[in-house]
Every structure is written in structure tokens, then in C-alpha cells.
């Protein structure tokens with residue numbers, strides 16, 4: 001997911017956690033065993049352990065029946081310093097600086113964390129939604145956690161770690177405004193994950209140009225794997241709201257969110273078509 005963001009690379013030393021060492025210590029995770037998917041989702045969102053965020057225990061198979069709607073805020077591990085910053089000057093030339101590239105990859109890692117947490121948030125916020133919908137959210141959350149691992153590994157190859165840079169909880173300030181499952185998939189899956197199909201392709205090209213083809217490869221893989229997440233949003237918007245036209249989608253996006261925040265300068269038409277967006281939808285988005 002991409003966001004309007006100034007790269008303010010801090011030279012302050014930070015506590016940092018090595019992703020590979022965290023994986024090795026997961027058996028002793030403080031998250032423990034949860035009996036239901038809801039308990040697992042709640043523990044993942046609220047945990048203040050970086051080890052639990054990076055490698056939570058295996059998700060249970062079953063949902064609790066008859067649970068109340070709950071709307072949670074995320075726990076933040078001490079290693080992650082939450083700050084408001086904006087990423088700027090992310091040209092291929094600027095990204096030749098490996099520290100700057102690492103900061104961007106760290107930001108992408110944090111986007112994946114927020115996505116995973118927000119899918120869990122929706123599982124708990126919309127307990128009356130069809131089980132297939134909530135199960136789909138869980139599957140996506142697990143994909144996002146895997147994406148976190150891909151970024152964390154590359155970060156380590158650049159001699160940085162999760163926690164080496166600040167994070168900005170931008171998505172957490174917007175997505176929980178969604179009042180319904182259809183509003184959630186409109187903002188999150190179709191909106192921000194859809195925007196990532198555009199941004200991701202652009203950044204893959206820049207990583208290649210900056211001399212980091214491995215970062216480019218990771219970016220392309222993640223873009224491919226985000227297509228089903230966007231498709232999930234399109235399918236469920238149609239099912240819950242009657243159709244998934246641009247007008248219906250836009251009607252579900254509450255201010256201050258806007259389609260403008262949910263696309264790149266160049267639209268990834270091929271990926272968007274594979275995600276189920278019609279030419280009319282993509283044209284309307286492009287001209288918004």
C-alpha cells in the first residue's frame with residue numbers, strides 16, 4: 001500500500017529486531033495459543049511484542065459463534081517508533097542510497113503490518129458478515145504477514161532491521177472509519193490495495209534502476225499476490241452492495257478518503273483487469 005508521505009531519515013540509533021532471529025524464537029511467543037480466529041485476531045492486533053507481529057502462532061480453524069462487535073486499536077512494540085513523516089524524493093537516483101532504499105522497504109513492511117492488522121480489525125468489527133467474508137479476510141491477513149517477512153529479509157540484506165526506522169500508522173487513522181463490510185473493502189481492498197497495484201509496479205522499476213533487482217523482484221511478487229486481495233474487494237462489494245461499479249465504490253468511500261489517494265499516476269491496467277475492474281471502472285478512476 002502506498003500513501004502520500006517526506007523521507008526524514010533519522011540517524012538516531014533505534015532498538016531493532018532481526019527478523020530471522022525472531023522466527024527462531026516464535027515457539028516461545030507471548031501470544032500463546034488462541035482457541036478461535038477472533039481470539040487470534042485480537043491478540044495479533046493488540047500485541048506489543050514485535051516477535052508476535054512478525055511471526056504470530058498458527059491461526060485457529062474456527063470462529064467463535066455469537067460474538068459482539070469490537071473495534072480495536074493496535075498495540076505497538078517498543079522497537080517501533082510511531083511518527084508522522086512523509087516520504088519524498090523517491091526517484092531511482094535517490095534510491096541508489098541504500099539507507100534511503102532500506103527506509104522505503106521498512107515503510108512497505110509497515111504497510112503490510114497495518115494491512116494484516118486491519119484485516120483482523122474487520123474480522124472483529126463485522127462479526128455478522130458472512131463467514132466466507134471473514135475467512136477471506138483471515139487468508140489475506142496471513143498473506144500480508146508473509147509479505148512482511150519478504151521485506152524484513154531484504155531489509156536485513158541491506159544491513160538494517162525492523163525497528164531501524166520510524167513508522168507512520170497512517171492507514172490506522174483512516175480505515176477504521178469504515179462503518180460496514182462494503183465500506184471496508186471499498187477503502188482497503190479496492191482503494192489502497194488497488195492503488196498498490198499501480199505504485200508497486202512503479203517502485204519495482206525504480207528498484208531495478210537503482211541497482212537493486214532483488215527489491216524489484218520482491219515488489220513484483222507482492223503486486224502479483226495483491227491482485228487477489230483487490231479481486232476479493234470487488235467480489236464482496238458486488239455481493240454486499242449489489243454491484244461493483246465505480247459509482248457504487250465511490251459512494252462507499254467516506255471523506256477525507258478519496259479515489260485520488262487510491263491510484264498511482266500511471267494505472268496498472270493489466271493487474272486491475274485481472275482483479276476484476278472493468279475498463280469503465282479504470283477509466284473513471286483515471287479521470288477522477
Ligand SMILES: [Fe+2]
Pocket residue numbers: 112115143144147222226
Ligand atoms: Fe501485502
Ligand SMILES: [Fe+2]
Pocket residue numbers: 115140144193226229
Ligand atoms: Fe494485500
